[in-house]
Amino acid sequence: MIKNEWYAVLSSSELKKNELIGVKRLNMDLVFFRDKNNKVACLFDMCSHRGAALSKGKVLDNCNIQCPFHGLEFNKNGECQFIPANGINNQGDLERYNVKFFKVKERHGIIYIWNGDDEVETDEIPFHNEIDKSFVFSEFKDWWKTHYSRAIENQLDVVHLPFVHHNTIGAGGKTLVNGPKVIVSDKEKTILTSANNEVDNGQERHGPNESEIRSTYLKFKFPNIWMNNITDKIKVLIFFVPVDDENTILYLRFYNKITGIKLVDKFIGFFGKIANFIIERQDKRVVETQRPKASSLKSKENLIEGDKPIIEYRKMRQNLKGYGLK
Numbered sequence: 001m002i003k004n005e006w007y008a009v010l011s012s013s014e015l016k017k018n019e020l021i022g023v024k025r026l027n028m029d030l031v032f033f034r035d036k037n038n039k040v041a042c043l044f045d046m047c048s049h050r051g052a053a054l055s056k057g058k059v060l061d062n063c064n065i066q067c068p069f070h071g072l073e074f075n076k077n078g079e080c081q082f083i084p085a086n087g088i089n090n091q092g093d094l095e096r097y098n099v100k101f102f103k104v105k106e107r108h109g110i111i112y113i114w115n116g117d118d119e120v121e122t123d124e125i126p127f128h129n130e131i132d133k134s135f136v137f138s139e140f141k142d143w144w145k146t147h148y149s150r151a152i153e154n155q156l157d158v159v160h161l162p163f164v165h166h167n168t169i170g171a172g173g174k175t176l177v178n179g180p181k182v183i184v185s186d187k188e189k190t191i192l193t194s195a196n197n198e199v200d201n202g203q204e205r206h207g208p209n210e211s212e213i214r215s216t217y218l219k220f221k222f223p224n225i226w227m228n229n230i231t232d233k234i235k236v237l238i239f240f241v242p243v244d245d246e247n248t249i250l251y252l253r254f255y256n257k258i259t260g261i262k263l264v265d266k267f268i269g270f271f272g273k274i275a276n277f278i279i280e281r282q283d284k285r286v287v288e289t290q291r292p293k294a295s296s297l298k299s300k301e302n303l304i305e306g307d308k309p310i311i312e313y314r315k316m317r318q319n320l321k322g323y324g325l326k
């Protein structure tokens with residue numbers, strides 16, 4: 001995983017008040033819930049007493065959570081607040097029953113957790129500023145049996161379009177891949193590219209330097225959020241949520257402000273979502289077959305010039321990765 005970053009891990013709509021949800025994220029079992037003020041909390045989903053999953057317990061009126069097994073209670077910072085079996089007057093040292101918690105932020109309808117050291121926590125939340133409140137979105141999620149690096153690379157891959165999507169977005173047999181031009185920003189931690197493909201009539205192929213970023217472009221922001229800028233009024237956003245080394249959940253959002261009337265745009269979004277679902281399934285079918293499950297800079301793959309965005313992604317990921325983690 002990338003260290004010292006906010007990872008998008010859930011969609012806000014998945015977490016209701018007074019509910020606990022237990023999910024695996026970044027290879028950890030986590031429990032999420034909301035406090036009185038609707039603020040999201042995230043703890044390790046394992047009770048410090050005898051290991052039961054806290055997510056099978058409940059949220060109490062005071063917004064602490066109660067373990068389902070012997071009723072230990074924890075607050076949003078994982079601090080043990082009560083051990084029923086010891087009696088009200090004999091609580092003793094509760095601190096040693098604390099469980100680990102994660103810092104959480106909720107913005108843009110996305111729940112993020114901080115994967116890093118406390119001292120360097122930032123207030124900068126990875127998102128794409130091209131999308132503001134004037135857009136509405138429709139969303140679906142899908143489970144891919146692959147490491148999230150493969151799913152991300154697929155969204156930066158301009159070579160696959162005429163094959164994987166031969167009857168949808170890649171129709172027209174444009175197999176010749178010009179460029180692609182790639183702009184990397186180390187400061188922003190973004191990779192920007194766009195497809196410049198053509199039907200192959202034997203013409204000269206343009207290299208990355210003779211190609212341009214088109215108005216329809218792809219932009220990835222570390223650690224896990226991608227956007228396809230289709231037009232000023234239509235964007236597709238995906239956050240790739242790592243479950244473990246071999247599983248990823250894609251949250252795909254179709255954003256639009258085509259008419260500027262929210263109700264009508266919502267209606268349009270329904271169709272946008274269906275179209276994207278079909279395209280996403282085409283990708284999934286192939287990407288799940290890639291071996292090994294995780295990509296790496298030192299892989300033995302034989303890359304071509306058209307893979308430049310993927311090479312840049314691998315380089316930056318290598319630089320940003322925490323030691324010892326995939």
Ligand code: FES
Nearest residue numbers: 047049050067070
């Ligand atoms: S395992 Fe949680 S209270 Fe015993």
Ligand SMILES: [Fe+2]
Nearest residue numbers: 154164165283
């Ligand atoms: Fe694709």
